[in-house]
Amino acid sequence: MGVPQFDFRTPPGEAALCAPDSISWRVFKNPIALAVGGVAAVLLEFADPRVRDGVWHHSTFPTDPLARMRRTGMAAMATIYGAQSRAAALIADVGRMHARVAGTTSEGSPYKALDRELLDWVQATATFGFTLGYATFCADLSTADIDRAFAEARAPGRLYGAIGAPHDLAGFTAMKDRLLPGFRPSPIVFEFLDIMDRVKALPAPLRPLQRAAVRGGIAILPPDVRAVLELGPEWDLTPGQRRALRWAGRAAEMVVIPGSPAAQAAQRLGLPRGTAWKAA
Template identity: 30%
Template sequence: MNPLNLRASIANQVRQMTGGKGPPMAFLEPKGDPGLFGPQSMVWQVHAHFVPMLVGGLSSLLMQALHPLALAGVWDHSSFRQDLKARLGRTAFYIASTSYGGREMAMQSIHRVRHIHLAVIGTLPDGTPYRADDPVLLKWVHLGEVLSFLGAYQQFGAVPLASGQDDQYIQEMALLGELLGAEALPHHVSEANWMLQSYRSELVYDERTRSVVDLIENFPCRAIDAPVLKLIIAAAFHLLPEWALLMLGKTPASATEKLFVRHALKLVAKPIDWALDSEGVAAYSRKRVESIIC
């Protein structure tokens, strides 16, 4: 198989894991539009790498599941328990469109999610009310996502961000969180970690949380994807703060296990990054900004 066909084949396998269909042609337009962030941003650098993003996405779901009000929104108003892959696919498109899409595409995705949130209203079994557009809950979800994506990139990405670049990533992502309705978001990694821990008194491990953990640990996939997915799931747990891991009833992994998973995933990521370097969303978006017709 020649290199072009091999790249396309690997990229297609990656898209199948998240429910994507075909090359991301929509990201080629409008020419010259940098979107919300642009090619020089840390967002473009971090979000271009599939393996760390999948690790971070699953880890952030585990974190989100510890907050009963945040979990209730997806528990009562989505089909994620029946089709986790579809849920991840929708999240992946939202991240891709807001990170890499032209400004109109990005804002349309944000407005769509904000509109959906308006209808996500309900009560917990004990009668406690919740609403998905609550800035406090949006902030919790935002913190879990940005710290998980950043942490996964730093551990499993090819070239970690330098000192200061990690703060830049947090600052850039604050713009996205604020557009979605969150308030008073951090602009530094240390501040983000402090804010995340400030929610600990609100967190609960209950039957719903246990169901999410079981679902992620038994993520439905094709047999060919199972070995890699097992590593990714293990890495998602390794990425959690120790206090969150203990809340989930999990024993922290040994340093040897973490090192093995880290090196194994770095090897897995190499051919994927090679393929997506020309076939991924970031690559197509870069062509758009440079006004190159592929």
């Protein structure tokens, strides 16, 4: 299955699910935030065996990770920047695919991808990962900004079925603490990290930073989740890697990418194409 085509420039004037002055528009334009945050989000999801096995055994990630990441990335961009009608249609397609995902974990627990708790957790991990990745390596965000990002994610989250997703960072922490007793380590986590070290996930100019971005994702995990996943100090960022990520993340805040979803969405709304960058 290829990456779906999505035109962020049409229909002219149609609003997105998130406003141009939102934290979400700021965060999702930055490739370092997406790279770091994506790793963190997947690790948080994989801590729960129900999500872990649902993804690993019902998707092409183990065999074609790059295509899987591109499809997921396109869905995320459509959710933030796409016209509401087109984003809703794409999200509905995702829901139909998820409706077929069910099974039993290797630990013996049944799961369904459309389980409300799992949908809420996946939504929460995405908001946490991308927002904390941005705040750590790209630009300063206050606690109020981070809470605002969680609040902004609730409207698109409901379209995915995540009707009970946390609306702030405290809510994320409470949900994580409630699920923590069910989290488990797994060899799949290390298979995922090995793939992320090897696959050409970042744009060519940023590819030398990919290994650092993987470890940056680990660095922003809540310590108790990192401990459960058995990601010890050998997975720490080196000081040089941390400096490189921060330099690249902050540099990306100043470079408007004309053909990016953020720029095209601004064009659709009659705004300057650098709107998402000017908000930073």
